[in-house]
Amino acid sequence: MFDTMDTLHSKWRFLEAAQGCGAVVPESACVDTLEQARSWAGTDPVVLKPEYSRFGVHVRLHPNGIPADAKPFDVPGRWVVQRFCHGRELCSYSVIDRGRLLAHVTYRPSYRLQASSSFFFEACPSPAIQKFVDMFARKMDYTGQLSFDWIEADNGNAQVLECNPRAISGVHLFGLDDALPAALAGAATDCVVPANHAARMISAVMLVAGGAQALRDSRVGLWWQDFRRGVDVIAAPRDPLPFFGGLLDFGSYARLAVQNRCNLRQAATCDIEWDGDPLAAL
Incomplete structure (x- = not known):
C-alpha cells in the first residue's frame, strides 16, 4: 500500500506509471541540481519542482527557459524538470474501488491561490481525461480517491502533469442528489457524475x-x-x-x-x- 502511495505522490515515479494509459505524458527528467536541469533542458521552456511537493509550493515556471541567474535548488532531495505545457489548466477528481471508476468530474480551476489550490471551480467534462483515469485505476488496481492536474493543449490533447491520491476541490461539484456517498462506500453500480454544472466556490x-x-x-x-x-x-x-x-x-x-x-x-x-x-x- 505504501509503495503505491509513494508512486502516486512522487512527481517522478507517477510519470512512469502513467505511461500507456491514453494521455500525453510530458517529457521529463529527474535531477539533483539546477545545473543538471539546465543541461537536460537547454533553452527550452520547462517547469522545475521537487519530487515531493503540493499546492505548487517551490514550483518554478520557466516559460522562456531557465534564466542565467536562477537560484540553486533550495529544497533537498530530487527534483523533476518537465517540458512546459501550453494550454488550459484542468483538474480531475475521482473515486475508485478495486480499479473500478465509481465517480468522476473534470473541472476548471478558474481562481487559484498563487497558481496552486483553487477556490472557484466549474465542471468541464472531458471524455479523454475520464478514459485515462479509468485505464490508470485499472492498471494500479487502486482503491480510494484519486486526483490529477492537467493541461489541455490547443489541439485538444490532454497532458497529465501529476497525481494527488486524495480528495481535492472537485468533490464540491457533487450535489446532495448525486450518489457520491454510494461511490465512496464502493456500492455505486455506474460512474457517478455531477448532475448540476453550476460553478462552486469557497x-x-x-x-x-x-x-x-x-x-x-x-x-x-x-x-x-x-x-x-x-x-x-x-x-x-x-x-x-x-x-x-x-x-x-x-x-x-x-x-x-x-x-x-x-x-x-x-x-x-x-x-x-x-x-x-x-x-x-x-
Whole structure:
C-alpha cells in the first residue's frame, strides 16, 4: 500500500506509471541540481519542482527557459524538470474501488491561490481525461480517491502533469442528489457524475483573495459577476455562520504563515505533508 502511495505522490515515479494509459505524458527528467536541469533542458521552456511537493509550493515556471541567474535548488532531495505545457489548466477528481471508476468530474480551476489550490471551480467534462483515469485505476488496481492536474493543449490533447491520491476541490461539484456517498462506500453500480454544472466556490476565500486578485489585475467587474453566480460550498442558504468560520480559517492560516515565516499555501498544509519519508510497516 505504501509503495503505491509513494508512486502516486512522487512527481517522478507517477510519470512512469502513467505511461500507456491514453494521455500525453510530458517529457521529463529527474535531477539533483539546477545545473543538471539546465543541461537536460537547454533553452527550452520547462517547469522545475521537487519530487515531493503540493499546492505548487517551490514550483518554478520557466516559460522562456531557465534564466542565467536562477537560484540553486533550495529544497533537498530530487527534483523533476518537465517540458512546459501550453494550454488550459484542468483538474480531475475521482473515486475508485478495486480499479473500478465509481465517480468522476473534470473541472476548471478558474481562481487559484498563487497558481496552486483553487477556490472557484466549474465542471468541464472531458471524455479523454475520464478514459485515462479509468485505464490508470485499472492498471494500479487502486482503491480510494484519486486526483490529477492537467493541461489541455490547443489541439485538444490532454497532458497529465501529476497525481494527488486524495480528495481535492472537485468533490464540491457533487450535489446532495448525486450518489457520491454510494461511490465512496464502493456500492455505486455506474460512474457517478455531477448532475448540476453550476460553478462552486469557497466564498470567504473568493471574497478576500479573489477580490485582491481582481483589484491587482483590473478585473473587478468579471470577479463580481463570478462571485454572484458561484454557489458557496461552505454555508447553507439559512445558515450563514460557516461563511464567517471560513474567514476565521483564513485568518488562522495567515497567523501560522507569519509565525512560521512561510506563505499561506505552506501554512495550510504544514500539518498534513508527507514527502516520501520512510513509513513503518503496519
